[in-house]
Amino acid sequence: MAHAANFATGVNTPAGNPADEALKGVYEAREKDWRNGAVVYQVLPDRFAPAANLEAKRHLYPAPKVLRRWDESPKRGSYVESARLWSHEIEFWGGDLASLVTKLDHVQALGADVLYLNPIHLAYTNHKYDAFDYNAVSPEFGTREDVKALAKNVHARGMKLVLDGVFNHMGRNAPIFKDAQANPQSKWRDWFYFGPQYQSGTRTWWLAENLPEINLENKAVRDHIYGAKDSVVRSYLRDGVDGWRLDVAVDIGFQFLNELTRAAHAEKPGSLVVGEIANYPKDWMPAVDGAMNFTLREIIVRTAKGQLEVPLAQKMIDRMMADSPPGGLLKSWIMLDNHDTPRLASTIPDTQRRRMAQVLQFSLPGSPNLYYGSEVGMTGEQDPEMRGPMRWDLVDQGHPELTWTKQLVALRKAHRALRVGDYRPITAHKLLAFERYTDRALDTIVVIANPSDQPVSESVLVGNSKLMNNWNLVSLDGQVKLPILVGMLHVTLPPGGFLVLKPEASPGGGYSAYKRVQ
Secondary structure, three states: OOOEEOOOOOOEEOOOOHHHHHOOOHHHHHHHOOOOOOOEEEEOHHHHOOOOOHHHHHHHOOOOOEEOOOOOOOOOOOEEOOOOEEHHHOEEOOOOHHHHHOOHHHHHHHOOOEEEEOOOEEEOOOOOOOEEEEEEEOOOOOOHHHHHHHHHHHHHOOOEEEEEEOOOEOOOOOHHHHHHHHOOOOOOHHHEOEOOOOOOOEOEHHHOOOOEEEOOOOHHHHHHHHHOOOOHHHHHHHOOOOEEEEOOHHHHHHHHHHHHHHHHHHHOOOOEEEEOOOOOOHHHOOOOOEEEOHHHHHHHHHHHOOOOOHHHHHHHHHHHHHHOOHHHHHHOEEEOOOOOOOOHHHHOOOHHHHHHHHHHHHHOOOEEEEEOOHHHOOOOOOOOHHHOOOOHHHHHOOOHHHHHHHHHHHHHHHOHHHHHOEEEEOEOOOOEEEEEEOOOHHHOEEEEEOOOOOOEEEEEEOOOOOOOOOEEEEEOOOOOEEEEEOOEEEEEEOOOOEEEEEEOOOOOOOOOOOOOOO
C-alpha cells in the first residue's frame, strides 16, 4: 500500500494525516474495555422484584421492622426510639437476589451492559449503608452463594455485575463497633475513632449517629477491606463480581482510593472501581477508574429546566471535558437520577425537556446510569419517595418511556463515537452543541439542542476537518438532512428541541464525498 508523505515532517502516514496516525489503535483499545461507555442499570435489591417465597421470609423482618405490600409507596416516616432510626429506613418490600434473577430478562432487553446493586452486605436498615459485616450478605437478600449464582447468570447474558462498597463507615449496631465502644481494650478499638472531641464520643459520617466511621489509617482495616488476599474487595471479585461502586468515595481520600483500585485490578485485571464523587471530577481519576459525574448531572438538569443559560452551560461542559482524562470520563457514570435524588420524571416533568436531558446523558462522554423504574416514568421526590418498588405493571403495558429508553440505548450501541469517541464543542451562540468523533469521519455524531423557551435559528461551526463540504448530515431517523457548508450548519430548533446527526455516507448512485477521506 502506498503511503502519502507528510512534507512538513517527512513522516509517511497511511492517510496523509499525522493526526490520524497519532490516534492509531486508540479507539480499538477503548472498545475492548467493557468499562468504557457502558450502559449501567441500577437496582435496589429490596425494591426491584417481589420474592416468590415472601411468607417464608417474614421472620427476617422482626419488629420494629415492617414488611410492606408491593403496591404500597414509601413515605417519610417518624423516628423510632427503640431502633434510633427513621421508620422509613426499616420498612421493607421483600425483594432479594433470587427474585432479581427472575427479572434479568428485562435488564437484558433494555440493552444494559452492567447491573449495579445498592449494598447487599449484612446490615440492619433496608438501604444497607450501615454495615455489620461486609463479608456476609443480608439474609433478607440471600447469601454469598446467591451472589455467585447472580454473577454467573449476569455473565451468561453478556453483562457485568458491580456491587456497592460502603467502606468509609459501618453501622452503630455492628458487633465489632459495639465491642469497641464498650471496651477500651477491645481488639477492634483502633478500627474506629473515639474521643471527647466528637459530638457523640465517636466520629460518625456527617454526624449521623448510626454511621460510625472506620479508621482507614489502621493498616489492619485496609487489609480487611482491600489489602489482603481474603479481603472484602478481592474475595467478592473472585466470587464473580466485576467491580465496585464506592459510597462517599471523597471521604476515603485519594491515597486509599488509589490503593483500593490497584488492589482490585491486581485481583481481577480490567475490573471497575467507580467512586461516588460529588466534587468536580478532574483530579479523582485514576485514584478511581471513573466517577459518578454529579457535576455533569447538575449541568444537564439545570440546563434542561432553563435554570442555566446555554452559553454558560456550554462553557461548563467544555471545561470539564478539557480538564478530565478521556479514559476516566468514559468510565464515569452519567446519572440523571438515583437512590439519593428525586426521580427524573419528578425533576423534569415536561416530557420534551426530559427527553432532551436524556439525549445529552446518552451522547456526552461517559457511561449512562439508568435508575430502575425511571425507564417506565416512575416518579418520586426526596428520600424515601424515590425508592419505591418497581412498577412491573407499567412494563407490561408497554410504557412510552420504556420505548424511548430502549431507543436511546440502541442509539448508543449502534454508534462507536458515542461509546468510545472523543468530545469537541461546536461553536454556537444560543444552541448547546458538540460532536463525538473518532479517527473515522463517518463515525462522527453531532448533537445540537435548544434548551431555551424560544425557537432558535442560527449557524454553527463544526470544527471537524473531515466533514465534507456541501454534503449532508442526516438525523438518525432520516427525517432531517442539513448540508454542511465550509464547516458550518444552519440549524432551526423549537423550544426544547434537539437533533442527533451523522454524516451521510452515500445518498444513492454509489458516489460518496468520503471516497478518499476516511
